[in-house]
Amino acid sequence: MRRRLVISYLLLMVLVLLALETPLALTLASRETDRLRADRLADATRFASLAGPALRTDVTGPLVGELDSYDELYGIGTAVVDRDRRTVAESASWRAGPGTAAALDTALSGLQSSAPDSVWPWVDDPVVVAVPINDGGEVLGAVVITTDSERIRRTVLAWWLLLAVVGVVVVVACVLLAFGLAGWVLRPVTELDAVTHEIAEGDRGARVQHRWGPPELRRLAASFNHMADAVSDVMDRQRAFVAHASHQLRNPLTALRLRVEELGPSLHDEEGRAEHQFALEETDRLAQVLDALLTLARAERAENERTTVDAGAVAASRVTAWEPLARRRDLTLRLVASDDPTYARTVPTAIDQALDALIDNAVKFTGSGGEVTVTVRRSGGGTSLEVRDDGPGMTVSQLGQATERFWRAPQVQNVDGAGLGLTIVAVLVDASGGRLTMRRAHPRGLVAQLWFPGAEPEPTTPSDVPEAVGS
Template structure:
C-alpha cells in the first residue's frame, strides 16, 4: 500500500511540476523565437529599403558587399530579387535554395504583404527561419529581400531550457518522495500494525491468551480509532471464547457426578429387572450411559487442551519416547483385536509442542485406527522430517489398513461430534480427531487426512521441528 501511495504522490507532484514547467518552457521558447523574429525582420526590412535604388537603376553598388559583411558577422544569408525573381544582389555566391515555406513567403512579399511570425520552432526542427519583405518604390512592389537565418543557437537554447525543466521535474518528484516517505509511514503505521498483529491476535484469541494491543496511539485519527476498535473487538472475542470454554469444562465436570450416580443405580438394577424387554431396555440404558460418559471424557479432554493453550507451555520435546510409550500402551489392545502395531520412519527428531501433546495426539489417532481396522490388519506409526518445509517440520503419521473414508468426508472428519454415516454403530464420541487436530493446531501445526494408494487411512500431524 505504501508503494501505491508513493506512486500517487509521485504522479501528483510530477503533474504539478509538468503543469508549471511546460508552460514556462513554452513561454521562454516563444519569447526567444519572437526576439529572433523581430531582430531578423528589422534587418530584412532594412535591406529591402536599402535595395530600392539598386533595383530601380539595375545596379547594386555596395549592396552586395554590405550583404556579404552582414552574412559574415551573423551567418544569415540575404538575397535581393526583382519582381521576376531574378537575383539582384546576394550575400553568397550560391544563395540557399528556398523550401516550400520560403517560396510561399517570397510570393507573399512580392504581393506587397509583410512576413508573419512563423510557428513555434521545436528543438528537433532543423529548418531555417526564412523571412521575405517587399521592396517598395513609390508604393509599387519592385522586388523582395529574403533572409535565411539558421536556428541552431535558438534550438540549443531551447534544449537547455527544456533540459532544465526536465531536471526540475525529476528533482520535484524526488523531493516529493523524500517528503512523502515519512508521511506515508506515519499514515500506514496503524495499518501495518494491524496487518502484523492480526496473526498474533488470532493465535492469542484461539489460545485464550490476552491479545497484544495493536494500537500505539500513532497515525491519523481515523486509523487510530480503527486500531482501538480492533483491540476492543479482540478483547471481546477472547472473553467470549474463554467464557465458552469455561462453561464446557464446568458443565462436563458437573455432569460427571450425576452420570456416575446414574450408572451406579443402573448397575445395581442388574439382576433385578424381570422380563425380556425390560432386560433389553436396561442393557440399552447402560450402553447409553457409557456412551454419555465417553462424550463427557472427550469434552473434558478438549477443554483441558484449550485451557492449557492459554499458557505458553510449548517446549522442545523428543518424539521417540512419546511414540514408544504410546505404542507399548496400545499394543495389548491391538494384539487382543488381532492387529499388528508397527513403528517406521527415523529416530532422534524433536518437535515444538506442549509436554504431553504428542501423547494426546497419538492416543486419539491410535484409538481411532484400532476401532476401524479389521482383524489381521496393521497400524503403522511413522516419524519423518518434511523435506523442503519452511519452517522446518516433522510429520507424525498413523497409517491403518482399515476401510478408509470417502474423499468428501476427509475434510469433515476433524469436526466435533462428526461421525461417518456408515460407522454410527461403532463406539465413540466423535471427538478424538477433533482433540488431536486442536492439540496440533495450538502447537502451530496442521492435521491432515489422506487415502494411501494401498487403501486404509493416513492421519498425519505436521509439527514444527525443534532446532
C-alpha cells in the same frame, strides 16, 4: 497496495507536469523564435531604407558594401531583389532556402513576411524574413534575410532539457514523498493485516498500535482492538463454561451411575438386567463425552506454551499402553522408529493425546487379525508420526468431515465414542503449529499422519545432572 498508491500519485504528478511544462516548452520555443524574427525584421527594414535610392538610381555599390559588412559581422546571408525578382545585390553567404519564394511573394505584395512561426529542435530549416522596399507608396523590390536556425535550436533544446531535468527531479521527489505518504497511510492497514494473521494463528493477545496513520484508520484500528477484546472475552467465557460444565456434571453423573449400578441386584428378570446394563453403558458414554469436551476446552486455550519432546519416546510409551487392548482384540500393534531421539516442538501432551485418539480409532475399527502400525520419522524439517491400519477406512467425503465436532461415519454409529477424538487431535496439532492429514490406505484402511515442527534437545542445566555418589 502501497505500490498502487505510489503509482497513482506518480501518474497524477506526471499529468500535472505535462500540463504545466508542455505549454511552457512551446512558449519558450515561440519566444526565442520571435526574438530572432524581430532582430532580423529590424535589420531587413534598415536595408530596405538603403535599397530604395539604389534601385531608383541603379547605384548598388554602397548597398553591396553594407550587405557584405553585415555578412562578415554576423554570418547572415542577405539579398535585395527588384519587383521582377531579379537579384540586385547579395552578400557572400546568401543562399536561397525553403520558404524564400513564399516570403518574396508576400514582401512584393507590400507586406512583411517571416517563417517559421516557431523553431523546433528537430527541424533544421532556416529562419526567413522579407520586407518590401517602398518608395512613395510604390513597391520597388524586397529585402530577404535567411538565418541558420542551429543556434536557436540549441537554445530551445537547452531550455527543454532544463525543463526535463526539473521534471525528473520533481518526479523523484514525488516518488519519495509518495512512498513516505503511502507508508504513513497504510501503516495501520499493514499492522491490522499482521495482527489478523497472528490472531488467526492462535495469538489472541495480539493488538494493533493505533497511534499512526490518518484519523479514520486510527479509529478503525481502535475498533478492531475493541472487537478482538470482545471476541477473546466471549471465547474465554465459552471455553470456561464448557470446562466448568463438563467438570461440574461429572459429580452428579458419577452419583447417578452408582445409584443405577446399585439397582442391579434388585433386578431378577432377564429383560430388566439388560435394560440396567444399557443404562450403565449410556452413563459411561456420557462420561466419555464430558471428558472429551473438557479435553477440547483445555486444548483450545491459547496460553499453552510449546515444549520440546522426544516424539519417538512418547510414541513408544503409547504403543506399550495400548498393546494389551490390541492383544485382547486379536490385533497386531507395532512401532516403527529409529533408535535415535526424534524431537518435536508441541504444546504439552499434544503427541500423547493425539496418538491416544488415533490409536484408539485404529484399534476400534480394525477387525480381528488386522494390523496397526505407528511410524515415527523425520520429515520436511520436522517430525512425522503416522498411524496406519487395515480397517474399513473412509470415503473421500468422510475424510473431509472427520474433524468436525460430534461427527461420526454412518456405518459406525453403534460403536462407542463421542465424535470428538479427531477434533481434539486437530486442535492440538494446530496449537502446536503442525498439521494433520488423513488419506485412504491401499489396498484398504486409513493413514492418519501428524507433523510437528522439529526441535533441538533442550540443554540440561547442572541441577538436572545427578550428583556422583562416591563408593
